[in-house]
Amino acid sequence: MRAQFLQDTALRYFLEVARSGSLTEASTRLHVAASALSRQIAGLESQLGTPLFERHPRGMVLTASGEVLAAHARRTFLDAERALGEINALQGLHAGQVRLATSDAFANELIPRLCVEFQRAYSGIEFSVQSLPTPQVSEAVRAGAADIGLCFSRAPQKHIQVAYRQSAPVIAIVPPGHPLAASPHLTLARLGQYALGLPPPETAVRQMVDIACSRQGLHLSPVLETNHAKTLLNFVAHGGGVSVSSEVSARYLVAEGLLVARPLKDPGMELRDIEVQTLTGRSLPVAAQAFLQLLTQRLPHAQPP
Numbered sequence: 001m002r003a004q005f006l007q008d009t010a011l012r013y014f015l016e017v018a019r020s021g022s023l024t025e026a027s028t029r030l031h032v033a034a035s036a037l038s039r040q041i042a043g044l045e046s047q048l049g050t051p052l053f054e055r056h057p058r059g060m061v062l063t064a065s066g067e068v069l070a071a072h073a074r075r076t077f078l079d080a081e082r083a084l085g086e087i088n089a090l091q092g093l094h095a096g097q098v099r100l101a102t103s104d105a106f107a108n109e110l111i112p113r114l115c116v117e118f119q120r121a122y123s124g125i126e127f128s129v130q131s132l133p134t135p136q137v138s139e140a141v142r143a144g145a146a147d148i149g150l151c152f153s154r155a156p157q158k159h160i161q162v163a164y165r166q167s168a169p170v171i172a173i174v175p176p177g178h179p180l181a182a183s184p185h186l187t188l189a190r191l192g193q194y195a196l197g198l199p200p201p202e203t204a205v206r207q208m209v210d211i212a213c214s215r216q217g218l219h220l221s222p223v224l225e226t227n228h229a230k231t232l233l234n235f236v237a238h239g240g241g242v243s244v245s246s247e248v249s250a251r252y253l254v255a256e257g258l259l260v261a262r263p264l265k266d267p268g269m270e271l272r273d274i275e276v277q278t279l280t281g282r283s284l285p286v287a288a289q290a291f292l293q294l295l296t297q298r299l300p301h302a303q304p305p
Contacts, residue, residue: 008076010040014052015073017041018066019143021059044069074144081285096287099128101146105249107131108230111150113252114298118291125287134204141277147288148295149277152204152246157277164276164296170205170269172262173233173250174242181260188266189218195241197224197232204272209244212266233259248274248299274299 016026017037027034045052052066062070098118102111107129115127130140138157141149149160152168172186180186180194188209198220199206213220224235232243233250237258244264253259276295278284284292 010044011069011073011076013037013040014044015070015077017053017060018062018070018073021061023060075282078144078279078282096124096285097126097128098288098291099130099145099147100150101130101132101137101140101148102150103134103137103152104131104227105152105229105246106150108249109252110248110298114291114294117298118294122287122290125291138277141279144279147278147284148292149275150295151275151277153273153275154204159280160277161280162275163278163292164274164299166274166299167270168246168248168272168274170208170244170264170272171247171250172242172264173236173245173254173259174262175236175239176257176260178242178260180242180262183262185263185265187264188212188220189216191242191244192218192220196220196222197226197235197241197243198222199229199232200225200227203227205244205246208268208272212268215267246272246274 013026013030013032013036016030017023020026020029023034023037026032026037030037041052048065048069050065051063052069053060054063100111111129115129119125119127128146130146132140134151134154137146137149137151138154138160140146142157142159148163153165172180172191174180174186178194180190183190198209201207201210209220212218223241224232226232226235229245229249233245233253235241236243237253245261247261250259250261254261276292276299278292283289
């Protein structure tokens with residue numbers, strides 16, 4: 001049984017149109033005629049005495065009243081999911097789903113390992129994992145598309161509760177046996193003396209690096225730029241050069257002896273946190289709450305499943 005069966009039909013249709021911004025797209029997703037969706041929304045507008053959408057040639061945009069109703073509809077749907085989760089919990093967590101939205105740094109190693117560990121304890125639990133750019137992680141949580149968001153900190157987000165926070169400084173990573181591997185700590189200037197891989201300028205890590213370099217009048221010329229964290233790590237592990245990372249991204253390769261991690265002394269490299277995010281005021285389904293506890297236990301100290 002899915003949560004949609006516990007939610008009013010008109011609200012379900014309204015919420016899908018709000019999500020997609022189009023009657024046609026919502027009709028395709030729901031397998032319901034667009035005319036039926038239009039009638040349900042018109043009925044809601046008639047009952048409430050106010051327009052819920054602004055109709056434009058390219059789609060439908062929520063009005064202020066529509067935004068209020070959308071927030072209510074999302075919470076209604078999430079409450080229904082929680083009710084089903086609690087019913088499943090009576091069976092001993094043998095059924096249920098955990099929906100995660102996470103940035104790339106966590107999707108490569110940490111999350112797959114934790115999913116395996118959790119499923120070994122609760123074999124009936126299913127996972128949905130979206131790897132998204134950091135700004136979209138919070139949006140997925142806010143829209144109810146994810147139970148838990150995992151990303152690096154940005155500005156405080158409306159309707160987002162930080163369930164757990166952990167410092168996540170940018171660190172240097174070098175191959176074993178590299179001349180820099182013997183140093184207890186490093187600087188960006190020293191990294192810049194070797195073949196360097198970096199994330200692209202639009203990423204938070206690169207912006208932190210660029211600000212630190214600007215303060216020092218330091219120019220770095222990477223030989224590799226990529227927005228995929230695993231590519232940078234493997235570039236270093238295969239001897240291509242050196243790079244920067246978060247500890248959680250590199251921890252498993254470091255533990256296996258394939259990389260060496262060193263602190264960066266440059267001011268500003270510590271100004272970042274890991275955030276585990278949930279929707280403000282929401283009680284998570286039982287399976288998601290149990291996974292949240294595992295996640296917050298494992299983030300500080302990796303433990304293999």
